[in-house]
Each structure stands twice: as structure tokens, then as C-alpha cells.
Amino acid sequence: MKHGLLRFLCCPSCGADLSLREISADSGEVREGELSCRGCGRTYPVINFVPRFVGTDKYVRNFSFEWLFYRKTQLDSHNKLSDSLDTFKEKTGFSEAELKGRAVLDVGCGTGRFMEIAAGMGAAEVVGVDLSFAVETAVENTRRLPGANVVQADIFNLPFRRESFDLIYSIGVLHHTPSTREAFLKLPPLLAAGGAVSIWVYSDESRFEKIRNRITDFYRFFTCRMPVRLLWLLSHAAVPLYYVKRLGKFGAFMEMILPSSNSPRAEERVLDTFDWYSPRYQFKHTYAEVEGWFREAGLSARRLGFSVSVSGRKNG
Numbered sequence: 638m639k640h641g642l643l644r645f646l647c648c649p650s651c652g653a654d655l656s657l658r659e660i661s662a663d664s665g666e667v668r669e670g671e672l673s674c675r676g677c678g679r680t681y682p683v684i685n686f687v688p689r690f691v692g693t694d695k696y697v698r699n700f701s702f703e704w705l706f707y708r709k710t711q712l713d714s715h716n717k718l719s720d721s722l723d724t725f726k727e728k729t730g731f732s733e734a735e736l737k738g739r740a741v742l743d744v745g746c747g748t749g750r751f752m753e754i755a756a757g758m759g760a761a762e763v764v765g766v767d768l769s770f771a772v773e774t775a776v777e778n779t780r781r782l783p784g785a786n787v788v789q790a791d792i793f794n795l796p797f798r799r800e801s802f803d804l805i806y807s808i809g810v811l812h813h814t815p816s817t818r819e820a821f822l823k824l825p826p827l828l829a830a831g832g833a834v835s836i837w838v839y840s841d842e843s844r845f846e847k848i849r850n851r852i853t854d855f856y857r858f859f860t861c862r863m864p865v866r867l868l869w870l871l872s873h874a875a876v877p878l879y880y881v882k883r884l885g886k887f888g889a890f891m892e893m894i895l896p897s898s899n900s901p902r903a904e905e906r907v908l909d910t911f912d913w914y915s916p917r918y919q920f921k922h923t924y925a926e927v928e929g930w931f932r933e934a935g936l937s938a939r940r941l942g943f944s945v946s947v948s949g950r951k952n953g
């Protein structure tokens with residue numbers, strides 16, 4: 638934890654300021670420490686550079702497994718690819734000019750792959766928050782970036798001051814909570830006046846998606862209850878299925894009844910297929926629905942190209 642993070646934090650219980658006691662440090666950062674609330678006296682530990690506002694990873698054990706195993710698979714700096722950069726631009730709509738010098742919040746940061754992108758595009762401060770033990774990976778991947786910090790907390794009980802971020806994004810996260818809409822509504826109060834929030838959630842727009850989604854939801858009822866390692870082994874079926882799905886109409890039929898990742902990289906096919914079948918919660922939405930939440934929060938709503946991604950701004 639960098640000392641600069643303190644200006645964004647507050648007690649998730651009562652909203653009061655927190656004070657920091659440093660127990661050990663490394664290169665000017667707090668490795669182990671304790672945050673205590675000046676209002677209610679509650680304490681929150683800092684463990685391995687990460688302030689912890691939750692004791693368990695609740696319903697996201699699958700993501701703890703996923704991101705502790707695939708620590709670098711989707712990291713552009715590791716792959717020398719621009720997949721995460723392209724995804725970030727497509728699903729947030731944020732440009733270099735908008736990010737430059739800004740304070741940015743990544744909600745559900747996973748391995749921190751988009752924190753790396755936001756920092757690379759000029760953000761001055763990037764805070765990533767996640768409920769799962771993905772935070773161990775995120776801090777390992779982003780600690781070297783000036784202004785980057787990782788926090789373990791729940792979207793429904795965030796430890797951040799109101800109006801403290803210029804930009805907020807959440808890519809592929811909110812639909813994995815018990816209520817996508819309620820999770821989204823936790824974000825606008827954290828935006829400064831004139832700030833923008835962009836989210837991407839799974840789509841239920843097209844006829845194809847509607848059928849495929851109902852089929853996977855049926856499978857997922859069983860797969861999300863399996864031991865994670867067994868499901869991970871089964872997800873390896875995506876490696877050969879990739880070739881089967883190229884077989885014309887038969888391939889398209891297989892894609893409908895047995896959805897799996899079609900990433901050109903075999904490792905990512907396994908990762909994405911596990912990611913699709915393992916979550917306890919996985920809702921799908923339409924643009925109309927998501928735009929309604931933006932309006933409900935008093936924000937503008939702009940459709941972005943990748944279904945379903947929407948960006949909105951708070952009045953300045």
C-alpha cells in the first residue's frame with residue numbers, strides 16, 4: 638500500500654477517516670500494517686501490501702482460484718500483445734486525454750491487467766478493488782506502477798470516500814454479484830462532479846445470445862457446484878473444441894449447445910471456458926436495462942460498441 642492511497646479510503650462501516658499504523662515497509666510502501674477508524678474504532682489489516690476490508694472471498698472462490706493460477710495469461714506487458722488495451726478502449730470508451738493525470742477506480746480488478754492499461758494511458762492514480770484473492774496477483778502485477786494500489790473489499794461495502802474518483806470502470810464484474818443493478822448503483826456516489834463511469838456486462842441482446850445463455854445457465858447450475866479443480870480439468874475440452882467449431886453448420890450448432898472459448902491461444906481457451914462455467918452468479922443484460930440504471934443514478938448514458946457496454950457522466 639502506497640501512502641497516497643489513504644486519501645481515497647474511509648471506514649466502510651461508518652464513513653469516518655482511517656489512520657494508518659505501519660508495521661513493516663518495503664521500498665517506501667506499507668507491507669504489513671493496520672488501518673483504524675477514527676469514528677467507530679474498527680480496524681482493518683494491511684497484509685502483503687493490500688488493505689483488507691473483508692475476511693473471506695465469499696461467493697468468488699472460483700475467481701480466487703482462476704486469478705491465482707492464470708497470473709499473467711492476459712497481461713499485455715507479459716504477452717507483448719495489445720488484447721487488454723484493445724478491450725479496455727472498446728469497453729470503457731476512455732481515451733488518453735481523459736485518463737491523463739486522473740484518479741481512476743477499477744472495480745473487480747482481477748489480475749490488474751486493466752490497471753496496467755489505465756496507468757500506461759496516463760492515469761495518475763489507479764486503485765483496483767476485488768473481493769477475491771486475485772488481489773495477491775494484482776498487487777504483484779501492478780505494485781511497480783507509480784500511483785497503483787490494490788484493495789480487497791466488496792462492491793456492496795466499499796471503503797472509498799464519496800466523489801473521490803474522476804473515472805470508474807468495471808469490466809466483466811457486476812453481473813457476477815447477487816444483483817448487477819444494485820452493484821452498479823454503489824459506483825456513482827464515488828464519482829467526482831463531471832466524472833465518468835463505464836461498465837461492461839454480459840449481453841442478452843441477440844436471439845443467438847438468449848438461446849446460448851439459457852443453455853449455459855442450465856449447465857452452470859451444476860458446474861458452479863463442482864470442485865474447482867475438476868471443472869478446470871473439464872474446461873480443457875475447449876482446446877480441441879476450437880477446431881470442431883470451425884466445421885461449418887455443425888460447428889455453429891456445437892457452439893450453440895456447448896459454448897466454450899474460441900480464443901486463438903489454447904491457454905486462454907481453458908481460462909475463459911472455466912470463467913464462463915464457474916461463477917455462482919452470472920446475469921446477462923440488455924442495453925435498455927443498463928441505460929435505465931445510469932438514468933436512475935442521474936447520469937447520462939452512452940452506448941459503446943461492444944455489447945453490452947455503457948458509459949455515463951455525472952453533471953459537472
Ligand SMILES: C[S@@+](CC[C@H](N)C(=O)[O-])C[C@H]1O[C@@H](n2cnc3c(N)ncnc32)[C@H](O)[C@@H]1O
Nearest residue numbers: 697700745746747767768769791792808810813
Ligand atoms: C471475470 S473477473 C474480471 C476481472 C477483470 N475485470 C478482468 O476483466 O480481467 C470478475 C472479478 O469480479 C470480482 N468480483 C465479483 N464480485 C465482487 C464483489 N462483490 N466485489 C468485488 N469484486 C467482485 C471477482 O473476484 C473477479 O475477480
Ligand SMILES: [Zn+2]
Nearest residue numbers: 648651674677
Ligand atoms: Zn468506522
